[in-house]
Amino acid sequence: MFVKVVVVFLVMVGAALAFPHAPVQQPYYEQQPLMPYEFGFGVQDKYSGQNFGQRERSDGRAVVGSYSVDLPDGRRQTVNYKADKYQGFVADVSYTGQAHHPYH
Template sequence: MLTKVFVAVALVAMAGAAPTDVYGHQEDYKSQPIPYQFGYGVHDDYSGNDFGQTETSDGHTVKGSYSVKLPDGRKQIVNYIADHIGGYRAEVTYQGKAHHPSHAVHAAPSYHSEPAYHSEPTYHSAPSYH
């Protein structure tokens, strides 16, 4: 009887000492927020590309802005703030005046493949034997 009680106590002690996470993770496995900042920009007169972005974070709130030149000539600017409480909030503004080309836009030329030569069928008469 004493052996049964000893085994039961040992099993209870082992169950209490066993980790609750079978994979061995720490309870707080999330990393701490790290402040950061970055930015980039592209301005190419030849292709007409003009866009960029800047962003900063204090580890809890992200603030930033991005912009792009639109085909109508305006520049679209989006300023935003994002956090775990308010979510993503953005304000969109435009700079410049929209304009459209005054000349007609023509479709790009299309190319059709054609055979390099045109051959007519050739008929030979059957040989005649005398």
């Protein structure tokens, strides 16, 4: 009986080694080619004082864009950015205007 179990085990191991294994699949997002796109939006609400927007475009390899927002202290913050799979996300943040307390 023991010999039969050993023989069956060796046959199964031999069969497993004889047939190639399925390749490891890449994640779904890496399988699909990236498509170029471009979009933008802006919001300016005089009642609430909200003023912000964004623009972004991609050629399928890298994403380039910027967004800006009016801050409560009176300045405007602008972020220009670029992202790709080699350098990652790189941002340049700048401010325009003079900061002041809203109640003075």
